[in-house]
Amino acid sequence: MADPIKVLQLLGSAPVNTYTVFERDQVLTHSQLNELGLYLNQQERLTRTNLIGVGLVSGLNVVPDDSGISITPGLGVTTDGDLVVWPQAVRFTHSKPYDNKQPLYAPFYPDGKTLIKLLELTDDQDPLGTALPTPANAQDWAVILLAETTEVDPDLCIGDNCDNLGRRATAKLRVLLAQPEDAKALRDTFKPVSERARALPDLLATRPKLSASMVNTALFMASYRDACTEVLNSLNDALKQFGTDFAPELQTLFGLNPVDAWQLRLKDIHGQIRIGNAQLTYGFFKDMVDTWNAMVDALLDTTAILLPGASAFPKHLLLGRVRDPADLRTAFFPSVADTGAREAAARAGFLVRKLQAQMDHFIVPDDSTVRVTPSMGEEVALEERAIPWYYKPDISTQWNFRLSQRQQADANLGYRATDYGGTARARNPLGSSIAGYEMFRVEGHLGREVGQVREELKTLVADNNLPFKVHAVLAHNLRKFIRIRPQIRYTDLHRFHYLLRQDVAVRLDESKTFTARFSDNVQEAVQKKTIPDQVSELSSVTQAVETVRSDIGSLTARALPALNQTRYTGYQQETQTSAWNENLGSKLQTLGDVRSKLGEVARNDIVSPIDSLIQTTHPLWLNWLDDLIAARDEREDDKLLLSRFVSDHPALDHLGGTWRGGTLVLLYDDAGTVVGDFALPYPYEEVDEPEPEEPPLRRPPLLRPPIADIRPIGIVRPIKLDLDTMVTAQIGSQFAITSKALSDRIEASTKQFDEKIQAVNVDVDNRLKLQSSSVEGLVKGAFSTKEATAAGVVGSGKLIATGDTLLDQLAQDVDYKRQRVQGLIDLASRTDISTEERSKAQSMLSKAQGELGTAVGDAAEHVVLSKTNTASGAGAGVAAILAQSTMLVSDAAASRTLTTKLGSLQTSAGDTSQKVLIGTLQNLGSLRG
Template sequence: MADPIKVLQSLTAPLASQYAVFERDQVLTHTQLNEVTSWLDQQDRLSRVTLVGAGIVAGFAVGSDGASVTVGAGLGLTCDGDLVRIDAATTYPRLRPYDATAPRYEPFFDTASGVLLISGELTSGDDPLGVPLTAGALEGQAVILLAETTVSDPDLCTGADCDNLGRERQQRLRVLLTSRSTAANLAAGPLTLAEQARELPELIAWRPQLGSDLATAEVLIARYRDAAGKTLAGLVDTLKNFAEGFPGVLAAAFWRNPVADWIATLQRLQDATAGAVLPFHDFLKDLCEAWNAIRDALLDADALPAGPLPLAFPKHLAAGALDAPDDARTAFYPAAADGHSRATASELGLLLTRFDQLIANYAPPADTVLRVTPSHGEDRPLGERAIPWYYTAAMNAAWNPRLAARRLGNHNLGYRAAEYQGSPRALDPLAGSIAAHDFFRVEGHLGRPVDTVRSELKKLIADRNLPFEVHAVLVHNRKELIKIRPGIRYTDLHRIHYLLRQDVSLRLDESDTFSGQYLDNLKAAIDSKDIPDQTDTGVSVIAAATQARSAVSSLAGSAKPALDQPTYSAYLTTTESSRWNNGIAETLRTVGTARVNLGKLSRSDFVSPVDALIQTTHPIWLDWLDNLIKAKDDKADDKLLLARFATDNPGLDHLGGVWRGGCFVLAYDDSGKVVADFTLAYPCAEVDETEPVEPPLPRPPLRRPPIDVIPIKVVRPVDLVVSTLVGSVVGSKFDAAREALAADLKAVQTDIRAKLETQTANVEGLVKGAFSTKDATAAGTIGLKGVATGDVVLDQMVKDVENKRQQVQSLVDLVSQGNLPEDSRAQAQAMLTKAQTELGEAVADTTTRVVTQKVDTSSGAAAGVASVLANSTVYVTDAAVAANLGNKLEALKGSTAVPAQAVLISNLQNLNRLKR
């Protein structure tokens, strides 16, 4: 049996390395001729695959209407270099067998069982060997395009000679039908770098959690050290896997495998980061971004792999499944010479070089020169940002792959631009426009005194018009260690304090002036014999007035230097030195005593300045305001601690700089040295404004009443006047009149007391007299001595009402206690509300029983029921419960059959409305 015809594959055979060069009149053999054609054919195919690629370039869209299959126009290349082309959409309504008689193509056979996996060949409508397609035959099927290359031998053998015609090489395109699963296997492409890179992880740069537990700088540094350790562990594992899976990529970039050296260097740097934990954390974050960029470039590397040509689809192309045209379809794999592939390969090489240089050029910084460099946020690629200060100057050559390819590394912005001879813009990046930059690196401050750094940065912000602000927080939980706080947090409390200071100062001035005039008035009255020189208690009038005047003058002299200060801080300083308010209580006591002693000798027609000074609490207000201001400042100081600041601003993050329009936060330890920095995207720095000098408040030109009006007139004692003018008889009549007035007042008091008692009795009668209880005595105590009404259920309900009333009364007494703690009072009040609700429900239910059972409560034993219901209704005082009870009583009025029941309900409604 003859060997079956096979589909030929040109590029799997050894490539022709030579061919014959013909000479004139040379006798040619078939070998020489075939060498030329073979070499040309292989070179043509190689050019297609190695310079263009393999797979479906475009088109070959497949579809079906259930009775035919349509394959659209398209273009593709097989891995053997066959150009597959369909010029126009073609419809295939018939299916002919495709079996072992067809040229054998190994990928169409199951490797285990050897079964042919092709369902048939799609043909045109005039094919006599084809059968019409049906929807059932097309279900779950896909289209395969086979670029079939075969060689046939058409010789006519006569005798011993069978080589008279030679052989023919044939090329035809078969459109085949197979199952969707088989087509998916046939569509599988070569193993590219992109396919391998899908197994590589995306690295995460772990960041520490900032919260209310950041009590010390050591805790903060430990958080960043732990986060860096976690990041480094993931980076090392990923690099090991990369070294094992991509040795060719590393060899092409470095001619060696540098991963072991990278890992060793990183571990050495980790051990040497005791004083530079934050820069090391940021450095690892850079490495993670650089690695993820390498991974992205590998995922874009879908070109045919270098080396031996792949045989994934040597002579066929999978055009797609009929029910899902995008599935089971051969992708296009560009050649390495393709522009996109070359750009990807170049980018990958630059990214690998940058990764290597990042590790080689990291150096924990110790710089003390503060610099601000325009940059970009982490939403932009690493290479587009400014070079951080923890890299040496050599990093500029590889930092930005685009600039590195152009040999323009000195155009990178960075802290060390002067060291790598940066471009003019790089040397002074704040001189030109910075509008395109949304982030600014701030560097050169770690380990330096926070007050110095803050001052330098604020000056730089002002000098260069930078769009951010600066704030400082303490990494500790002890507020006494705060070193940076505003000079003053000036608020309206300070303005009110100033207003009160001016008020007290004015009162002291007026009191001093008034005291002098009052003393002069008393002296003149004594000289004219209008008043005695001593009070009835023997106190010298002049001595008492002089003592009060001296006390007021002394207080004014000690107080006014502090009260008249135009700023609050100056007031505090003066107050601290003079302690003006220490003697104010004694002064006012002296003035008050003199006012009492001299009260019978003078009359005040209006409130005098001295009286106002005695009665005012404004001096106390000043102390209260001092306490309020201090408490407010103390509360504001909480926000200068990192733990509280991080709690109030959960978006706080360490990025090595600050966002445009945001706040740069300096974090310092208890020694005042900057240990970390953070940023927020919004301004939140506490305003450090200059304390304002309040304007002087002009004294009123005219006070009402004016000071020059005699404020207190000298008054002779009444007894003295009477005795002097009319003698002792009139004086006796005056005493009798005073006694008669006292008797009249006592009589009026007695009358008022009697009227109050009468009114109380009337109120009690309203409750007790609302119901007839004259026959209730026969019933005994309801609910306590057996059956009272003859209705066992009613008696039990009345007993329940009485018990609930007693419970409400007990809770009312408990809530009314004055010494009950607030939490206990609240719980007791809740219990009282609940008990009143239950009492209201019990009264309503019992009244309903009285109505439904037609019980007459006007006499007999049932009268006691009315009494209990009335007493209980009085205790329903909660508005909601009383309203609910009133509604139920109103609903019962229409159901009453006994007149006494209507009276009962009406009385209960009256009591209910009274309590509401």
């Protein structure tokens, strides 16, 4: 049986390295001529494949229609060096079988024995052809162009008689249809660099999980360590695949396959993670991911083939699928002599070497010089950014491909530019224009005291006009460890505090002046017998008044140095020293008792300074404002804790610096040591301004004359003395009456007048007590619950009955909810409970405050609708509960709801006590903030 005709592959045979050099009159043999012809043929083909490229150069597109398939003009080069030229479009409407009777082409026999299923496209003139199905793409096929070259021996030999006509070589182009899976197998026998790169993974740098539960440095480090672990695992998997698929290239670059050593080095770097270097180690792993992805991208661009194997697609070119002509097409692979291809290959090799350079040059730095280096964000390639400080200086030559190609590695910006002999700009990057940089690396600060770092950075920002802010937060959940906070957070609360201080100072000063004059007036009245020195409740009027004068003078002398301070901190320091407000309530109560006992001999024409001082709650307001200011400072301090800061600023990220126009956030531990940093894309900074000194306020006379020029309290001669005088005069005029009758009459008259005087005094006393109880009940009910509690109104578990059962029930409900809120406040502020318990308590507190606000609003509404008098009695106790409860509604949503409710009640309030109650509750709500 004759051997089958084979498709010739000229580059697949042994290369011809010798040929005969002809001499004159030499007799030539066929072997000499064939040897020379083969040599020249191989050289021509090698020139195409190695200096031009292989694959589809252009055209040769598959265009299906309703009943046929067209192949557009084009050209290509097979790996055997065949130049395939298809000069014009050809449409095929029929096909015929392509079987093993055709010349043998080894790639069509994947197992060496069985031909894959093939059809050959033809036209309607071919007697063996059958029409293609309609439409032509109804059946999915792949189109193959076969450059078939065969040799046929035309000699007819009979016995020993053979004509030496020689063999004839024939080249023919066939268009074949194959199953897509068979075409894919033909394509996958050849995998250049770009094809293998498609299988490499695109790595992602896992972001650390930042949350409100990050309450200490151990949790902070664990978050970054876990992220590094995930990146390390994905890098190891990718490197393992890289070492297998690109073993020849790695052998060429390094003389061996370095992947195992790379994985050991990455494991060693991961094992060095500590609190102080967790972020920069994470930065290194992010750099590795960036370089890996850039390397894969460069490998995908590396389509050039160095010495393409002749067996890849020696005689065929895949033109695409009929249903999807863009699929299953042989790409064009340029020669390494192509300029673009050469650069792509060089860049890919550079990035492979950079992977190793990053691992070799990584260090945990111990530098203590803070430096700011202009850089770019992560949207640009790693090589276009400044070199981080955790690399040794020598990495500069392997950092940027473009600069390394130009021998300009010293132009790289970086923390260690001086060490690697950087250019003038690299050594002083802030000395020239920085407008082209959108972020700034900040390095050299880890492990240092946060206060020093913050001041150095602020100096750098100010001296170099840098466009970012500097802030500091504590990696802890306890305020006591906060190192960086403003000296004072001065607000309108401080200004209002100053206004009240001036008000109390004026009241004290006027009270001092008034009591001095009043004492003189009383002494003069006693001397002139206008009033007695002894009344029913005082053994000595003059001594009592002098005591008041002395007490007011002593209180004024102690209080004014603090109250007249124009700075809040000065007031606090002076108050701690003098303790002028210590037991102030009991002192004013004593003054009030003396003042009420002087009622027999003193009459109020207008409210006197001492009465105003006794009745005012402004000293209490000062304490309340101190509490509000302290509470606000605590809330602001909470914003300096990492757990709260993460919740308030979800854009927080670690960049090794910060954005233009953003904020560098320094993170420090409870010892004040910087352990990390974050970036915000917007400016944020607590301004630490010096405490302002408030201007002095003008005192009366402004709207009224000085207190020394008016007489708020007048001296009143007792009625009994007038009666005695009148009786005596009457007795003298009736001299004719006998002594016994006169005595009886005088006694009867005296008794009668005594009874009248007693009745008048009782009536006056009752009225004074009623007025005092009304004022005192309203004040205590509106502003303080301390006195109400002492009186048994609140806190005892039951209320004085108001006579209104529904109001009693509403008040009890408010008091119950108030106690529940107070209990949750105490629980949430405890430090001996877990974070989860504290968080749950905070959630319960917000809900409880909402319920309390609703209860206060319902009770206040009932007071207004029922027109309950809250100025005295049990109604004052209800007012006290509502006032104390209102101060505890600090949740923003609950406060807004209550404020809206009180606003609607203000317009419908009836008598004065209701208006005062609603207005007071509104003021307490606004003071609470």
